[in-house]
Each structure stands twice: as structure tokens, then as C-alpha cells.
Amino acid sequence: MKQFLMKWVNVILIVGLIAGYNLILSSRAQAEEVLRLQAELDSANLKLENVIEENEWLKENAALFAAASTSARKDEDTEENQEDTLYTAGTYTGEAQGFGGLVKVAVTVSDREITDITIQSADNEDTAYLTMAVDIIPAILSAQSADVDTISGATFSSTGIKHAVQQALEKAVN
Amino acid sequence: MKKEKFDWKNPSKKQWKQIHAWTRTIIQIFFFVMMPSIFTTAFSGVKYIFTRIGTGEAVSMTAFVTALAAICLYTIVFGRFFCGFACAFGSVGDWLHALYLWINKKAGKKKPWKPDRQLMKWLSYVKYAVLALIVILCFTGFYGKTSGWSPWDVFSMLRSGNLRLAAYIPGLILLILIFAGMFVEERFFCKVLCPMGAVFSLLPILPLYALFRDRQNCLKGCSACTRMCPADLELPERGSFHASGDCFQCQKCIDTCPKGNVRCGVKEVKGNELLFTLIRAIILFALMKLAGV
Ligand code: SF4
Ligand code: SF4
Ligand code: SF4
Numbered sequence: 001m002k003q004f005l006m007k008w009v010n011v012i013l014i015v016g017l018i019a020g021y022n023l024i025l026s027s028r029a030q031a032e033e034v035l036r037l038q039a040e041l042d043s044a045n046l047k048l049e050n051v052i053e054e055n056e057w058l059k060e061n062a063a064l065f066a067a068a069s070t071s072a073r074k075d076e077d078t079e080e081n082q083e084d085t086l087y088t089a090g091t092y093t094g095e096a097q098g099f100g101g102l103v104k105v106a107v108t109v110s111d112r113e114i115t116d117i118t119i120q121s122a123d124n125e126d127t128a129y130l131t132m133a134v135d136i137i138p139a140i141l142s143a144q145s146a147d148v149d150t151i152s153g154a155t156f157s158s159t160g161i162k163h164a165v166q167q168a169l170e171k172a173v174n
Numbered sequence: 175m176k177k178e179k180f181d182w183k184n185p186s187k188k189q190w191k192q193i194h195a196w197t198r199t200i201i202q203i204f205f206f207v208m209m210p211s212i213f214t215t216a217f218s219g220v221k222y223i224f225t226r227i228g229t230g231e232a233v234s235m236t237a238f239v240t241a242l243a244a245i246c247l248y249t250i251v252f253g254r255f256f257c258g259f260a261c262a263f264g265s266v267g268d269w270l271h272a273l274y275l276w277i278n279k280k281a282g283k284k285k286p287w288k289p290d291r292q293l294m295k296w297l298s299y300v301k302y303a304v305l306a307l308i309v310i311l312c313f314t315g316f317y318g319k320t321s322g323w324s325p326w327d328v329f330s331m332l333r334s335g336n337l338r339l340a341a342y343i344p345g346l347i348l349l350i351l352i353f354a355g356m357f358v359e360e361r362f363f364c365k366v367l368c369p370m371g372a373v374f375s376l377l378p379i380l381p382l383y384a385l386f387r388d389r390q391n392c393l394k395g396c397s398a399c400t401r402m403c404p405a406d407l408e409l410p411e412r413g414s415f416h417a418s419g420d421c422f423q424c425q426k427c428i429d430t431c432p433k434g435n436v437r438c439g440v441k442e443v444k445g446n447e448l449l450f451t452l453i454r455a456i457i458l459f460a461l462m463k464l465a466g467v
Contacts, residue, residue, distance in 0.1 A: 001414070001415045003415070003416065004370060004378055004381075004415035004416070004417075005378075007376060007377065007378035007419075008378045010376065011376075011377065018223060018227075020229060021233065022232050022233055025230075025231070025232045026232060029232075054242060060419075097338070099330070099331070099334065099336065100330075100331070100334030100336050101334070101335070101336070124334050124335070124336075125239070126211040126214075126215065126330075126334075127466055127467060128211070128215045128218075128237035128238060128241055128465075128466055128467050129211075129215070129218075129237075129409060131236075132235040132236055132237055132238065152222075152225055152318060153221060153222045153225070153236075153238060155321070157226055162246050
């Protein structure tokens with residue numbers, strides 16, 4: 001009986017500790033978020049002030065400016081455009097070795113962005129691992145590159161996705 | 175389940191024993207084919223939790239953690255039915271050991287060689303050390319560097335037909351050693367090394383479906399159930415709370431007792447009724463499906 005109760009106490013303790021740990025982390029994250037938002041707000045206000053100032057300055061000098069800038073700007077625009085096109089827009093597929101077999105992905109790109117990644121097939125991956133591994137997709141999308149850290153605990157499957165995306169992107173670059 | 179129909183009307187005691195053994199094997203094969211990765215998934219939950227705490231990140235309910243929680247809850251209620259009937263690793267061990275017994279029988283050996291019982295008892299504490307070691311490695315972030323060492327990874331890779339084992343030589347060697355152990359000693363890995371088994375052993379298993387015996391009903395000097403038991407358990411007295419976390423729920427003891435003295439904590443069921451076994455297997459399967467394994 002004593003042993004039985006001890007075990008219960010242990011289990012409850014462990015679950016409680018993990019829950020408590022999570023709680024602390026999330027409250028800390030909230031506090032940080034508040035600070036971050038505050039900072040953002042401040043800098044936005046500052047920017048706004050600058051813009052207003054600049055605007056006034058521009059207005060004062062408008063006449064001088066107008067003539068000089070129009071011709072120059074046109075050239076710049078076209079040049080920039082060409083440099084910025086990274087990919088040939090379209091959907092490309094790639095495949096790579098995952099845990100138990102091939103992982104196939106489809107990557108959709110616009111001229112300059114990876115817009116969507118879907119897993120086409122991953123038949124030999126274990127479901128739970130694959131569920132974890134797909135977390136790498138938002139990471140790739142936000143980094144706009146396949147060169148991101150793999151998901152620990154689901155290394156094989158996420159590496160598979162990563163390499164498959166890499167392969168697809170290679171096909172997509174001009 | 176062919177055997178049931180075979181003499182369904184009135185099977186003798188010995189035949190019942192066979193029926194139960196076959197039922198168990200069939201369920202084991204079923205889980206081996208359908209859900210071979212419960213064990214690694216659930217244990218990834220343990221690793222995940224401690225890796226996250228080690229790096230100061232939040233522990234979210236990922237698929238791993240859900241599977242871990244589900245299997246632990248199930249085990250608290252039903253005992254280690256998962257170990258006895260559904261774990262791919264344990265099943266392979268059982269089959270290897272069956273092969274060992276079969277070879278011995280063919281060779282005409284009455285008593286197959288077994289490791290010393292006392293030694294096994296001491297060794298059975300090693301699994302807690304294994305668990306502690308893995309948890310510490312995860313916590314300090316070193317686990318990632320030991321990736322070639324895990325015999326479970328190798329096992330899962332072999333099972334899923336992935337033969338790129340070059341980076342996994344240490345794990346492969348460990349796996350072969352483990353299989354050698356499982357071959358001569360029933361459930362060697364489960365008793366001595368399995369970190370998931372260590373977790374199960376530490377769980378407070380409810381005295382509902384765990385097994386007990388009425389000691390005063392026993393034949394004098396009998397220890398048949400203990401000798402049959404892969405974990406060498408001396409079953410606790412009914413009504414106590416000493417349900418052992420080391421019992422795999424293999425249920426061999428139930429059929430072994432000449433007096434039918436072994437049964438579940440709950441009086442209504444004995445523990446090895448086909449229906450009850452089937453229900454538990456189905457609950458386990460449904461639970462694991464829900465948990466996303
Ligand atoms: S002790 Fe470990 S390896 Fe053995 S059956 Fe249980 S989970 Fe599987
Ligand atoms: S023989 Fe009985 S006590 Fe031993 S592991 Fe099997 S079910 Fe548990
Ligand atoms: S086999 Fe039956 S009679 Fe013998 S010790 Fe076990 S419970 Fe008692």
C-alpha cells in the first residue's frame with residue numbers, strides 16, 4: 001500500500017512539475033511578448049515622427065526635386081526587378097530518403113518566394129514521426145530556404161523533407 | 175484463431191493453454207504488422223520532454239507526448255498488457271526465445287540452459303540506470319550526438335526495410351547482443367534494459383486487472399507460477415496493492431497453476447478469457463490510433 005501510494009505521488013509530482021514548468025514558460029513568453037510589442041510601438045511612433053518631418057522637408061523642396069529624380073528612378077526600377085526574380089514560378093517536386101523510404105514533396109514558388117510546400121507521399125514513415133517532422137515546413141517557409149534545423153526527435157523524416165525540398169528548389173531556380 | 179473452433183465445445187485444460195498461447199501470438203503478430211512503432215514513439219515522448227526542458231523550451235502535446243500519456247494511462251489501468259501482447263520488440267524477443275526452446279527440444283535437451291536466477295534479479299535494476307542515463311543525455315543535449323548508438327533506431331530501420339546502416343554500426347552490434355540475450359533468456363531485454371519497461375515498472379498499476387493469488391489456497395511448496403514467469407515474479411496476495419510493475423501480463427501463470435489460483439484483482443474476471451483479452455487489445459489499438467501512432 002505504501003509503495004503504491006509512493007508511486008502515485010511520484011507520477012503526480014512529475015506531471016505536476018512538467019505542467020508547472022510549462023506554465024512558467026508561457027507566462028514568461030507572455031511578458032516578453034508584451035515588452036516586444038511595446039518596443040515595436042515605440043519604434044513605430046518614432047518612425048512616424050521621422051516620416052512626418054521628412055514629408056515636411058520634402059514639401060519645402062518639392063520643386064527642386066521633381067525634375068532631377070524622375071529620369072533616374074526609371075532605370076533603377078527595371079534593374080531591381082531582374083535581380084529579385086529567384087525562381088521560375090511553378091510547382092516542382094523533389095524526393096529524398098526519409099526514415100523508411102522515399103519522401104516526396106511538391107514545392108510551389110512564385111518569382112521570388114516559396115509559397116507552398118506539400119508532402120505528396122511518405123508511405124514508409126511512422127505517422128507520429130511524420131506529424132512531428134512536418135513542423136519543418138513552416139520553418140522552411142519563414143526562412144525562405146531549405147537550410148533550416150531539422151526537428152529533433154524526428155530527425156530522419158524531417159531531413160527527408162528538407163532534402164526533398166532542396167531538390168525541388170534546385171529545379172526551380174533560374 | 176483456427177484452434178478455437180478446433181475443439182470449441184469442451185477443450186481440456188491443456189488445450190486451453192494452447193488456445194491462449196495461440197491467441198497471444200496472433201495478437202502479437204497483428205500489432206507487429208499494424209503498429210510496430212508504439213514503443214519507440216512513446217519513448218520518444220520521454221526523450222522529447224527532457225530535451226525540451228534541457229533547452230528551456232515549452233513541452234507541448236506533440237504526437238510523441240500524446241502517445242506516451244496514452245500508453246501510461248492504459249498501463250495504469252490494465253497493467254503491462256502492451257508489453258505482453260503488443261510491443262514489437264517484446265514480440266520478437268518471444269519468438270526468438272520460442273526458437274531457442276524449439277531447438278533445445280529437437281536436440282533432446284530436457285532443460286535448456288538458463289542464466290542464473292539470482293543474477294537476473296540483480297541485473298533487472300540496470301534498466302533504471304539505462305532510463306536515467308538516457309534522460310540525462312537528453313537533458314544535457316548530448317543525446318543528439320549518440321545517434322548511431324540506439325539499437326531501437328536500428329530495429330525500426332530494419333523493420334521498415336531501410337538498410338542504410340553504415341552510420342549505425344554500434345547500434346547494430348548492441349541490437350545483435352540484445353537479440354542473443356532474448357534468445358537464451360525469455361524477455362531478457364524487457365527485464366534488464368528496456369527504458370520504457372523501467373517507466374512502466376514505476377507506474378502505479380491499479381489492482382484491478384493485475385494478477386494476484388490466494389496464497390493459502392496454494393499447494394504446499396508449490397512455485398510453479400514463479401518458475402513459469404518470465405519475470406520470476408512471486409505473485410502478491412489478493413487484496414494487497416502490491417501489483418508488480420514488472421509483470422508483463424503474459425498470463426502464462428494463470429494456466430500454469432494447478433489449482434486455478436491466479437486471477438485478476440477484480441473477482442469477475444480471471445484474466446485470460448478470450449473475450450477479455452480481445453477487448454483489451456481492441457481498446458489498446460483504438461487508443462493508439464487516437465493518439466496518432
Ligand atoms: S519492456 Fe520494453 S521492449 Fe519489453 S515489451 Fe515492454 S516496452 Fe516492449
Ligand atoms: S507469468 Fe504471470 S506474473 Fe509472470 S509476467 Fe506473466 S502474467 Fe505476469
Ligand atoms: S502455481 Fe498456483 S498453487 Fe502453485 S504457487 Fe502458484 S498460485 Fe500457488
